[in-house]
Amino acid sequence: MTGRYDAVVIGAGHNGLVAALTLAEAGYRVLVAEAADQPGGALRSAELTQPGYVHDVFATNLNLFLGSAFYASHAGALEHHGFTVAASARPYASAFPDGTALGVTTDRDETLAELEAASPRDAAGWRELDALFERLSPVLFRAYAARAPSWELARAGLEAFKSARTSGMVTLGRLLLSSSRELVDEYLETDKAKALIAPWGLHLDFGPDVAGGAVFPFLEAFADQHGGMAVAKGGASTLVRALVGMLQEHGGELRTSTRVTRVVVRDGRAVGVELDTGERVSADRAVVAGVTPTALAGELLGQADLPGPIRRALSGYRYGPGTMMLHMSLSAPVPWAAGERLASFAYVHLAPYVDDLARAYADALAGRLPAEPLLVVGQTSAVDPTRAPDGGHTLWVQVRPLPATPPTRRRGGWADAAPRYAERVMQKLERYAPGIGEIVTGMAVLSPADLEREDANLVGGDSVSGSMHLRQNFLLRPAWGMSGYRTPVRDLWMIGAATWPGGGLNAVSGYQAAQHILRRRRRAW
Numbered sequence: 001m002t003g004r005y006d007a008v009v010i011g012a013g014h015n016g017l018v019a020a021l022t023l024a025e026a027g028y029r030v031l032v033a034e035a036a037d038q039p040g041g042a043l044r045s046a047e048l049t050q051p052g053y054v055h056d057v058f059a060t061n062l063n064l065f066l067g068s069a070f071y072a073s074h075a076g077a078l079e080h081h082g083f084t085v086a087a088s089a090r091p092y093a094s095a096f097p098d099g100t101a102l103g104v105t106t107d108r109d110e111t112l113a114e115l116e117a118a119s120p121r122d123a124a125g126w127r128e129l130d131a132l133f134e135r136l137s138p139v140l141f142r143a144y145a146a147r148a149p150s151w152e153l154a155r156a157g158l159e160a161f162k163s164a165r166t167s168g169m170v171t172l173g174r175l176l177l178s179s180s181r182e183l184v185d186e187y188l189e190t191d192k193a194k195a196l197i198a199p200w201g202l203h204l205d206f207g208p209d210v211a212g213g214a215v216f217p218f219l220e221a222f223a224d225q226h227g228g229m230a231v232a233k234g235g236a237s238t239l240v241r242a243l244v245g246m247l248q249e250h251g252g253e254l255r256t257s258t259r260v261t262r263v264v265v266r267d268g269r270a271v272g273v274e275l276d277t278g279e280r281v282s283a284d285r286a287v288v289a290g291v292t293p294t295a296l297a298g299e300l301l302g303q304a305d306l307p308g309p310i311r312r313a314l315s316g317y318r319y320g321p322g323t324m325m326l327h328m329s330l331s332a333p334v335p336w337a338a339g340e341r342l343a344s345f346a347y348v349h350l351a352p353y354v355d356d357l358a359r360a361y362a363d364a365l366a367g368r369l370p371a372e373p374l375l376v377v378g379q380t381s382a383v384d385p386t387r388a389p390d391g392g393h394t395l396w397v398q399v400r401p402l403p404a405t406p407p408t409r410r411r412g413g414w415a416d417a418a419p420r421y422a423e424r425v426m427q428k429l430e431r432y433a434p435g436i437g438e439i440v441t442g443m444a445v446l447s448p449a450d451l452e453r454e455d456a457n458l459v460g461g462d463s464v465s466g467s468m469h470l471r472q473n474f475l476l477r478p479a480w481g482m483s484g485y486r487t488p489v490r491d492l493w494m495i496g497a498a499t500w501p502g503g504g505l506n507a508v509s510g511y512q513a514a515q516h517i518l519r520r521r522r523r524a525w
Contacts (some may be wrong), residue, residue, distance in 0.1 A: 003281040005031045007517070009262045010291030010300075013041025015459070015495045017243040018070050019288050020145025022514035024250035028190075031281060033273065035456065039244055041290070041504060042455050042463070045235030049442030053394050054387045057446075058455070058463065060378055060396055061347075062230045062239070063223065065505040069145060081242035083116065084233045086384035091229035092221075092347040094195045094433050100226065101338035102192055103345055106170030106228050115193060125187035129167035133222035136172055138481030140219060147512045148309045148475055148483045148500045154522055175214055179328050180206060180356055183214035189288070196479035197221045198357055199349040202374050202400050204468045205320030205504060207353050207361030209390070230348040231383050242489075263287055263300045263492060270492035279417070284298040284492070286517050290496040292457050292465060293478040301489065310488055313479035316491045317498070319399030320474060321364040322448030324418065326425060328395040329388065329442040333432050334379065346383050350375040350432055369421055373399050375428060392441075399425055412433040414447035446510040457496060464503025465496060477502065485513040493517065 005028075012034035024030045038044070040057040042141040049055065060086060065071055071078070093103035102118070104111050106132070115516070116123035146152040175183070180201040184194035198208050200220045206213030232238050238432040244254055253412045262274040273281040289296055297306060297314035304339040306314070351357050351374050360370035378396030387394045399421075406417035420447045429436050448461020457465045466472065475483045478498045485493045493516075 003031070003279065006288040007027045007031075007288060008033060008260075008281055008283040008290045009290065010263075010273065011035075011041065011457070011496070012039035012254060012256070013290050013455075013496060014043045014239070014507060015066070015497075016041070016290035017240070017247060018507045018510035019290075019495055020072070020252050020510075021074075021247045022511055023249065023286070023517065024247055024252040024446040026344060026518050028285065030247070030252040031497060032254045033258045033260050033275065033281075034256045035256065036454075037257050039128075039254060039256060040237060040240040043157075043236050043240055045237040048184065048195070048444040049329040050329045052389045053442065054238045055394055055444070056231065056328040056378075056380060056396060056459075057327075058237065058325070059505050060231050062232060062505055063227065064504045065153050065239075066230055067141070067223075068507040068511065075296050077246055078239070078242045083228045084241035086151065086233040086386075087228045087230040088344075088346040088383040089228050090345045091224035092196075093342055093345040093352070094153075094192070094199065094354050095336065095338050096192055096195070097340060097431065098520040099337040100192070100340050101336070101348075102196055103198060103342070104225050106225060110342060111225060115288065118192060121189040122193040125189065126193070126421070129218070130222055130225070132171070132175075134216065135168070135225075136175070137219060137223070139172075140215070144506075145508055145512075146503050147485065147516065148477075150484065158453045162226060177211060178214040178219045179209050180214045180360070181208040182352065185345055187249045189239045194354050195349065195351055198354045199374055199376070202357060202361065202378065203398075204464050205374065205401065206468065207365075207401075208357045208395040208508065209468060209475040212444060212473065216468075231380055232348075233384050240322050250410070260300065260397050261488070262302075262307075263289070264491075265302065265305045265489055271491040276484055278518055285347070286491050286493060288493045288495060288510075288513060288517075290457075291494070292459055292496075292498050293494075295456070295457070296396070296487075296494060301308070307488055310479060310481065315375040317478055318467045319404070319459045319470075320441065321361070321464040322404045323458075323463040324399040324402055324421065324425070324448060324450060324461070325444075325446040325451070326395075326397040326399065326422060328397070328440050328447075330393040330395055330436075331391065331439045332443050333382070333393055334395065335435050335439070336433050339349070343379060346379060348377040348379065350377060350428065357413060361401055364403050366402045366485060367405070367407060367423075369406060369417070371400065371424075372428070373402065373425070376473065377429075397425065397429075398463070400479055402461065402463070402465075414449040418445055418447035418450075457498075458509060466498045466502070468502050473502070474500065483514065516523050 200217035293314040
């Protein structure tokens, strides 16, 4: 071994950086090896369209990160290193073909008044859901942030049982097992009100009829109502730079354009890594892999390093539908048919209705390009005006769900299909915002293949690195026996969106894995 560290972290996504920093703060000598030419993984910003217009290339919503235990203990240091947030009190809305829209704001009375004007039953159902959120969310968010399995998770479940008793546990169980369609049909009357909640499911891979798909839309919809939506002021890369600066301040080392080709295993224990340069680097205490299950089983570990059942489970790990991103610079705010107020919301969902979501999801799973994909229109500069010059605006459009590969008739693959499909997306936008094409001054289109090329963990353009369906969620993510970030190889840990609690800028797996490594080491001493 030519280099010697206490820990080597594979991948400089936000969870990799959080794990490395947590270990470095405890005195570990840490190396982070990142294959790309810059850190951040799916957390990155760049001037993609024109100089002065800053776009979050992939992820943008920082609510989960701001609610994390890591942020709670590091907020001051992150700010010292240049990371601040811009927040919107108008987190999301849905627009409809008839030129109307419904919006959710942090002013609960304002939201209820808008629902009441359309349907008193919708307003009553929304109140019930909001009360349910206030009752269940403390337990659910505590479970979300806990390692699974762990005593912390068990305690959260016990407290839920004590506080809720039988009727409350039945309600919680129904929520955890319901589809998003079942949830909205139970509480809401109109198709428009239902379209405020159901689209959140397709931010992951929860089509409206997928069992277990209700809990994330429920939590996201009402957490945003209570807290708004936040982005990184000046671009997502300000958070990456802050994490890297803090890591280096504590003696950690980051190497970019450095690909790990193999985890070195000796006597069943990870003892280091081999780099694409041929260099071998030792890891005396831990190797932390922020990679996909298929990469871990198929590339980084030898055939004999994993038990057969675990290798088969990891090799058969399922990825969700693909995503396309359209980034635009605009010379004016989006000219929404529903009125100027809509231009002030952080996200606008264009589905328009639950049935459209179901058809789009079925099309993507069947390998077809949906005629009516969900558009998540992120008006980032409405939240953070520093993203564009005076008078200018940035638009972040996520297109979901798409097949990982386009239909076979597209012989050129996504290189041929993406420009054509982007035209379809723009046609849909024009129906909701007539004249938007006239104010677009620059555009960048990223197909599912482009997303994977930029970040190998986004397999097939899956923005959350793996299906979140019940068969590989909770204790089964990424496989039975590996949900607690440990692998069958001693001192080899796995983190990232393919582990519990899944995708999103949540900082959970990196922080939890590092804490567990430190606890194990203290016990050994």
